[in-house]
Amino acid sequence: MLKERLNRALISVLELDKCEVQASLAGIDLEPVCITSSNRPRFGDFSSSLPLKLAGSDGAKALAIAQDLALRMRALKESNDLIEELSVVAPGYLNFHLHTTCLAQVLGQIHREKRSYGQSSPGQRALFLENHQLAAAIGFDPGMIGPTSRRDPVEFMRYVYARCMSLLRLAQEEYPNTHEGRIDPPPFDKAEWQKLQKLFATECSIFEPAFVSQGERVVLARTLVLRLDSMSSELEHWENANDSLRLGRYAYEVATGVEEFRQTVRFQTEERALLAAALGVLSAGCQVLSNLGERIGVALP
Structure with missing residues (x-):
């Protein structure tokens, strides 16, 4: 998991430090202040306020x-393998921007492991949350569920999964070109799609166009992959703390990230390599959403 690897790298630097920084560590719990997900993804994937705590x-x-x-x-070296850019921001924050290769490796792992991705133990028990429990965990008023999918967390997760799976199927079908009045061939025929499926699991470089294009999509792609990467730690927390509501909230956040990214995909205007990368990201998101659905007892279509 990328966050844990980055956390270990920062702690290892602190352990090697023989100056006053090390003396300042006495009595400080590093876990909550070392590395956190950035609340401003444009400025980095992760951040740390540890210098403020020390000072x-x-x-x-x-x-x-x-x-x-x-x-x-x-x-x-361990930091350089992870970090593409490390910036310092006043009054004392560290912002970390990870290598796109690291993000692509997460997607490749999901495509290889499929249903076993994120599972800490094969016999992990299933959890069944009622819709009102999920709504409360996410911050909805349980009495206000429905009628739209956004107001119904279970239906929203089902909606996102169904839309994304439909999009993946459409990538293999002919579609009407309304601008030029013709039927265009599928973006990828059956043989090409099967080849892509293999590449998703074996060639991480196939995902990189999704992280180097311009605009909001890059931010959404990076944010989504970091969410997917945290699945195993979320399941581990659930197993250890029996915090079922947090797991339900995480599943909803994954669905939200998948849906936000799906809305950026455009069949007719995408460059082929970029479309392949985007579909690989979506497919990985669907797989994680499916795995989470099994954990929380939400049947996906």
């Missing part, structure tokens, strides 16, 4: 600590 109320010291940690992390 206390001394803003100048926090910035100096952040710059020192950034310098040390850039010199660490």
Whole structure:
């Protein structure tokens, strides 16, 4: 998991540090402050407020600590394997932008492992949440469920899964070109689609166009993959803490990320390599959503 790998890299830098930073660690719980998902994806995939925690109320010291940690992390091989860009932002934040190769590897793993992806143990028990429980976990008023799928978390997850699976099928079918008044061939015929399925599992580079194109899609793609990557840690937390509502909320967040990304896919205007990458991202999202559906007792179409 990318977040855990990044967390270990930062902690290893702290353990090697022989200066005042190490002395400041006494009594600090690193787990909640080391690495967190960025709330501003445009500026990085993850961030850390640890320098602020170490410096206390001394803003100048926090910035100096952040710059020192950034310098040390850039010199660490494990960090370089993960981080494409590491920036320091006042008053003392570290922002991490991961290599697209790392994100592509997550997608490749999902396509290889399929139904076993994210499962920490083969005999993991199933969880069955009522719709009102899911609604409460997500922050809905259970009395206000329906009539739209957005107001009904279970139906929303089913809707997202069905729409995405339909889109994947359409990629193999002829479609009407209304602008030119003709029927165009499928973006990928049956043989090409089968080849793509194999490439999704074996050639991570096939996903990279989804992360290097311009606009909002790149942000949505990166955010979605990071959500998919956290499935095993979410299941582990559920197993250890029996926090079923958190798992239900995570499943809804995955569905939301998949749907937001799906809305950016355009068959008729996409470059072929970019369309293949986008469909690979969607297919991985559907697989994780299906796996989560089994865990929380939501039957997907």
